[in-house]
Amino acid sequence: xxxxxxxxxxxxxxxxxxxxxxxxxxxxxxxxxxxxxxxxxxxxxxxxxxxxxxxxxxxxxxxxxxxxxxxxxxxxxxxxxxxxxxxxxxxxxxxxxxxxxxxxxxxxxxxxxxxxxxxxxxxxxxxxxxxxxxxxxxxxxxxxxxxxxxxxxxxxxxxxxxxxxxxxxxxxxxxxxxxxxxxxxxx
Numbered sequence: 001x002x003x004x005x006x007x008x009x010x011x012x013x014x015x016x017x018x019x020x021x022x023x024x025x026x027x028x029x030x031x032x033x034x035x036x037x038x039x040x041x042x043x044x045x046x047x048x049x050x051x052x053x054x055x056x057x058x059x060x061x062x063x064x065x066x067x068x069x070x071x072x073x074x075x076x077x078x079x080x081x082x083x084x085x086x087x088x089x090x091x092x093x094x095x096x097x098x099x100x101x102x103x104x105x106x107x108x109x110x111x112x113x114x115x116x117x118x119x120x121x122x123x124x125x126x127x128x129x130x131x132x133x134x135x136x137x138x139x140x141x142x143x144x145x146x147x148x149x150x151x152x153x154x155x156x157x158x159x160x161x162x163x164x165x166x167x168x169x170x171x172x173x174x175x176x177x178x179x180x181x182x183x184x185x186x187x
Contacts, residue, residue, distance in 0.1 A: 002060040007037045012044070012063045019044040019063040019116045024051075044114075045121050047099075066115045067124075072105055080105070082113055082120070093120050101125050103158040104176055125176040130185050131155050136168045149181075 002013055011022045024040030035056040042049050070082040079092040095102055101123045112124040135153035149161040162181045173182040
């Protein structure tokens, strides 16, 4: 059990059977009476945000969350197949559960899948992924302006800005947190 005094940004707990994470937090101590904890909460399943105020005596259930390392195998229309790396069980997640991770998801990528009551609710990609550039305009000689970039489409269909020297067929490293180009990778 958590107490209201345990509330802080990033804390995960359960309300009516659904997992929530605190994304914003403010503590208020009025002149008299109980302390107030104003929280901005995000439902980890639906993604809905709302604000709620708690008093110092309120209690919360810990969320039954577990992280499992899984390997992404393939997609079948709107279902994405992941396999446990330890027991080889397969589970399917929807495009909505994956969110933006779909843009950078490549076959055989090992990810961290968040489970709530043994049901998958989200995926965390590795910090960096290496992807092949499938479409990129050729580099025109003389395009040497500092900081210039051009659009490139990666093997997953994601479009990213890359330096002018990156060509079609080359592999690039992408930061999954910022969704930006990091460097060119030699295979």
